[in-house]
Each structure stands twice: as structure tokens, then as C-alpha cells.
Amino acid sequence: MTQRTDVVVVGGGQSGLAAGYHLRRLGVDFTVLDADTAPGGAWQHTWDSLRLFSPAAYSSLPGRIMPAQPGETYPDGGHVVDYLADYEKRYNLPVQHGVQVQAVRSDGARLRVETDAGDWSAGAVVSATGTWARPFVPAVPGRDIFTGRQLHTVAYRRPQDFADQRVIVVGGGNSGAQIAADLALAGVDLTWATQRPPRYLADDIDGRVLFDVATARRRALDEGRTDTRGVASLGDIVAVPPVRAARDAGVLAALPMFTRLTATGATWADGSHAEADTIIWCTGFRPALAHLAPLGLRGPRGHIQTEGTQAAGESRLHLLGYGDWTGPASATLIGVGRPARDAARQIAQLLST
Incomplete structure (x- = not known):
């Protein structure tokens, strides 16, 4: 009925x-x-x-x-x-x-x-x-031949699940930064790969400012004024305390995005290679x-x-x-x-x- x-x-x-x-x-x-x-x-x-x-x-x-x-x-x-x-x-x-x-x-x-x-x-x-x-994972060459574990942001829970593993975190947004910081501060062997260098917002900027900026951008567009690019003009990553701590401790350094995956890890354009047991896709x-x-x-x-x-x-x-x-x-x-x-x-x- x-x-x-x-x-x-x-x-x-x-x-x-x-x-x-x-x-x-x-x-x-x-x-x-x-x-x-x-x-x-x-x-x-x-x-x-x-x-x-x-x-x-x-x-x-x-x-x-x-x-x-x-x-x-x-x-x-x-x-x-x-x-x-x-x-x-x-x-x-x-x-x-x-x-x-x-x-x-x-x-x-x-x-x-x-x-x-x-x-x-x-x-x-x-x-x-x-x-x-509906998590998204990009079609990176070699993704189907990597023999380790692959998971998306939605399946990540805690760094203890990756003790004694080599982990590559992919993604330069807030999720990628927070999960990379979580792992790094716990001493996990981490490689962080991002499409472009991480852009941290100023430490005093949080969601209050982001909401105001997004609202101002929408108002400008509705009124036919120049696009301010809103939040994107400020950066990609909100420096919440764990991210800030990992960044300031020097354990949150990002590498450029790798060009392909192999059976045992990832390879970059310059020929360098990182072995990995797990890849975490923080790719939106x-x-x-x-x-x-x-x-x-x-x-x-x-x-x-x-x-x-x-x-x-x-x-x-x-x-x-x-x-x-x-x-x-x-x-x-x-x-x-x-x-x-x-x-x-x-x-x-x-x-x-």
C-alpha cells in the first residue's frame, strides 16, 4: 500500500x-x-x-x-x-x-x-x-596491480589499525591532512602524496570565517560581481590542532602525486619509489x-x-x-x-x- x-x-x-x-x-x-x-x-x-x-x-x-x-x-x-x-x-x-x-x-x-x-x-x-x-577514487595507473590494501576515507578509523605498516595517504584536502596527521603523530611509517603542495589556512581561520566567506561569494555571484573564489582563495586545509601539531613537528611533509602504482608501492616521475602495505585514498x-x-x-x-x-x-x-x-x-x-x-x-x- x-x-x-x-x-x-x-x-x-x-x-x-x-x-x-x-x-x-x-x-x-x-x-x-x-x-x-x-x-x-x-x-x-x-x-x-x-x-x-x-x-x-x-x-x-x-x-x-x-x-x-x-x-x-x-x-x-x-x-x-x-x-x-x-x-x-x-x-x-x-x-x-x-x-x-x-x-x-x-x-x-x-x-x-x-x-x-x-x-x-x-x-x-x-x-x-x-x-x-559515494566515495571517489581516481583511476591512477597501476591501481589494479597493487597487492596491498586500498581503502577510502570512509573506511579509516584509527592509526592503531596500521601499526608496523607503511602507509601512503593520497589527498591534500582536510580529510587527507587530518588522517595523515593522525597516522604521523602515532608514529606510523607515512608517505603523504598530494596533487599540489598543501595550502594551509591561517591558524586563526576556522569554520566561522569559512561560512562568512562562502556566503559573501554567493552574494557576489548573485549580484553579478567578480567571483572572489570564496574559500578556495584562502587555502585547502583548516589547521585544526592535530594538523597544526603534526605540521609544526615536521612530520607532515607532502610529496607530489605519484605517477603510478606498482605491485608493492608507488613510483614518482623522477623514478623514486615508496614501498607500501596500505594506500588510503582521501580523494573526495x-x-x-x-x-x-x-x-x-x-x-x-x-x-x-x-x-x-x-x-x-x-x-x-x-x-x-x-x-x-x-x-x-x-x-x-x-x-x-x-x-x-x-x-x-x-x-x-x-x-x-
């Missing part, structure tokens, strides 16, 4: 919860379908030492300031999970956990959401599935949008063209939390609130016509 609601929100992480908060405030009937069996979104799957880029008060969803974590300026992933679980409960958001959305299809005047627990009929859909479920993610494929909206690089959060080719669909293309800093805790509010308002207006 097909269930009916005004809005289905796909994904119960930070973006889905922010959407639910604003839909609830507007009196819209909705349900949130989340593939995870417990609250917390992707944060419950991160590595042990992960830290936010901002203090708790500047990492909050709408309506509820994140409480500080005792003894920590920058909260860890477990603290975020607890906060999201409390947020879901505090606002009595109708999240159904353990439900995998398989497809969203047009069904006349409504959208049909097909899941492994039955179908839903909705007047609008908010897709808030993020990127964690792609938006998890396979459930939207039946709508035929995906364009270059798998993105769906949007006007704000609304899909350009489907007014009943909003995308939330995938990056700047769905709202300034919308993939962050502090940044998702504004686009979630805008999406909820547009949806309420659409449903009232």
Missing part, C-alpha cells in the same frame, strides 16, 4: 533534519526516510579523531545551539552524533530509520518515492543524501543521487542543475546539502540552515497553489 504525505525528505543527516525543522515550523506534513539504522547521519561512520573546523556554537543547526564538548574547543564526531540524535528527538521529527530509498519517479501531479519498505506518494521531495555513500566524494536517476535531470559531473535548492527541471524537487551549488556552505552544519529554510518556504508555497 502506498503511503501519502506532502513532502518526503530523503536522508536523515544534518541536511534532512534542518529541512524537517523548517517544514515543521511551516505546518507542512512530511516524513524523513533515512538509510541509517540510527541517528547521526554520516558522522556516525567517521574516523575516531575527527574534529569539527569550528567551535560548537558555530556548528549548529537552526533552532538549537550545539552545546560545547567538555575539554574540547573543536567537538569530535561522537559529539556531533549525540547532538543530531538529540535534535531529532527534541523537535519530534518523523524520521524513519533503516529505510533505503531506491527511486524517485514522476507520478502525474505527484512524485512516487520507492523504498525497500514500500512506496510513498508526495507533493514534493527534498533530496538530502549527501556524498558520504560525489553526490549520492542515484535515487533521482528516473527523473532524468543529471547533467555534467553527475550534478543536477538547480536554482537555489530547486531542481531546474523539476519544481517539486529540492536538493539540499551537497555543496555550494545547492546553497553557500550547505554541506556544513552551520551553512545548511538558510538553504533549508528557503527550500521549505518554496515547497510550502508550491503545495498551497
